[in-house]
Each structure stands twice: as C-alpha cells, then as structure tokens.
Amino acid sequence: MAARGVAIVGGGPAGCSAALHCSQLGIPVVLFESRDRYREKPCGDALVASAVALIQRFGLGQEELFSLGGRPFNEIRFGRVESAGAHRSSPHPGGWVVPRAALDQALRDVVSRTCEVRYSSAVAELFPNGSGVSVKVSQSDGMGEHFRAAIIASGAASRLSKSLGIDGAPTQGVAFRGYVEGVQHRNSLLVELTSNPTMEYRWEFPIDASANVGACLLGFSIGESKGTAVAGLKSLVAGFGITKFSGGVEPLWSGNGRRWHHASGIVSCGDCAGIVDPITGEGITAALMSGEMAAFAVASYMENRDIITLERFSMRIGETFSAKYTAQKDIVSSMLASLE
Ligand SMILES: Cc1cc2nc3c(=O)[nH]c(=O)nc-3n(C[C@H](O)[C@H](O)[C@H](O)COP(=O)(O)OP(=O)(O)OC[C@H]3O[C@@H](n4cnc5c(N)ncnc54)[C@H](O)[C@@H]3O)c2cc1C
Structure with missing residues (x-):
C-alpha cells in the first residue's frame, strides 16, 4: 500500500499547530x-500574549475567544502565600483565560477543514519501516497504516516519544486545578508563591463569575514522594472549597535534551517533547511554536528525505527554548526580588 502524508499523534495545541501548518504547506495530514x-x-x-498571537493563526481572534467562554485579562498580580493580600502588579501585555475543552475543540474544528481528524483513535505503536512510519491504533491493525513521516504531539503522557528517545529528557513538575463559582470577576490573574526554594505557587484565574484555581510545584523530582507533593498542593488551595481536582505531571524543559527527531522521519513537539516553561509551568505557547516548527521540519524532510533537515529541527528546538527560558528566568528573578 502506498504511504500517505504525515501522521500526527495528538490533537492538543501542539498537534493542531503541526496539522495547520502541514496542511498550509500542502501536506496531507491524518490527525489521531x-x-x-x-x-x-x-x-x-491562561493564554499569555504569545499564545494568543499564535492562536490567531487559526483564525481565532478576540471575538471567537469570547464566544468560547473566554475572558481577557490585562494584569498579573503577584504575592506571597504567607502575606495574602499584599500583591504587586507586574507589567504584562495581558492575555485570555479560555476553558481548554472549548479551546482545543475549536483548534481541532479549524484543522478538520483541511485535515482528516480521527477521534477515539489512540495510537498504540509507531514504528519505522523502510519507507517511512507505520502507525498502529490497535493490536489488530496488522502492519498498521503507512505514512511518509510522523509528528508525535501526545502530551505529558510521553510514552511514544520516550520510547524513541525524543522526549527532551524533561524534569518533572506537578500541577492541579479545579473550578470555583461565585468569584467576583476581575481583569487580573493572581499568583501567590510559597517560600519553597523550588518554584511553587497557587493561582486564581477568573472567568466571569467562576475561577480556575490551582497550584503547581515546578522541579518536582519523581524520586521525592509524589503523594506528599500533591497533598501539599491541595492544602495550598484548601480554602477555596474545590470539590473536584484534576491534574498531573508536567514535563518541564531541562536543558538536557539533544534530540527531538528520529532518523525515520519522526519528530516530537509540545509536552511530549519536554518543553514546558520550567519557571512558570506555561506550556501552550511552546506547544504551538514547536508544532509549527515540526511541520516545517517534516515538510523539508518529505521533499528529499534528508536527515539533515531533522537534525536542524532538533538544533533549532534546543536553541529556541534554551534562549526563551533563560530570558524568562531573568524576568521571574527580578519579579521575585521585587517581592522581598
Ligand atoms: C494543572 C495544569 C495547569 C496548567 N496551566 C497552564 C496554563 O494556565 N497556561 C499554559 O500555557 N499552560 C498550562 N499548563 C500546561 C499546558 O496544559 C500544556 O503545556 C499543553 O496542554 C501542552 O499541549 P500539547 O498539545 O503538547 O499536549 P496536550 O494538550 O496534552 O494534548 C495532547 C493530546 O494528545 C492526545 N493523545 C495522548 N496520547 C495519544 C495517543 N497515543 N494517540 C492519540 N492521541 C493521544 C491527548 O488526548 C491530547 O488531546 C498546565 C498544565 C497543568 C497540568
């Protein structure tokens, strides 16, 4: 059977960004x-300004974000948990708070105009063959479906990228969130840090009369007790009366990753490539950016099957996100110094 275009595994922001840009480059896409x-x-x-700008490429502007149930913010207020009430406002270009279920579906709806999107299709195996990549959704798939290349964008559960050694060797963070009702709407996000030397904070991000409330510990090591970390985070937001928490591990940028490609024409992007901001836990910008970069890499690779294009992709991921997160560290350090 002839190989098809590109298989994209995962329909979150990274996979949708990869799909959008592949189809704009004329490559047939199947998104699983x-x-x-x-x-x-x-x-x-929370979508920071850089994420909002990248989402506009899907044709989703302010009006669309509003109709998805999103609300804009124009300020982030910072403080310490122990000195609740004493907050500083940090200069910020603003952004939006948009419920993810609605946002991600809107991204998939846009890409489904030009790509084949298959729901309820968990890719079980992805393996190189002589002329590209075979994708198996279930064990009964026989030899699987053949593609000329593949992009893995399967999120924090990075089994596929890990098995190929292209998960970016991340460090681990852990984060949880819930929703609370009856919040007085403000146009500002609230972030309160603990005194833990590892970055740990709780947040309150308002959307109309409700708010997304949560907490994260960035730099969590699996060697420590995850249970203790999670219990600590839940106690940080105990006062909000959240009835249902959801969350899990965040694969944070470690700086130790070297390869985000496999020689058979497979690249990784988004959380499964370990590129979440290690200082703030923000991952949507990186997912959208790296999805776009993956699309360009795969497009060049499919022209001449030259592995150098994939090696350049890995180099660009390394350089781009090292520079981005070094700059971010400086910004957050000066913000923290202003709280002392
Ligand atoms: C509690 C918490 C709070 C956060 N808050 C923020 C925030 O406010 N702002 C921000 O920018 N970032 C935040 N992040 C990080 C952000 O959510 C992620 O960085 C972002 O979702 C990454 O996008 P992605 O497309 O790489 O992965 P995902 O959004 O996880 O998408 C991956 C997709 O792949 C699918 N998938 C998985 N395995 C397979 C498979 N085998 N086959 C087919 N499909 C598969 C999944 O169903 C999913 O749809 C937070 C993370 C957590 C845990």
Missing part, C-alpha cells in the same frame, strides 16, 4: 486523537 470531542484538559486555562 485518543479522546472524543470536547475532552477536558487539566490546565490553568
């Missing part, structure tokens, strides 16, 4: 999404 439409995604729902 393990869940059904409108799946819930544990997230703070």
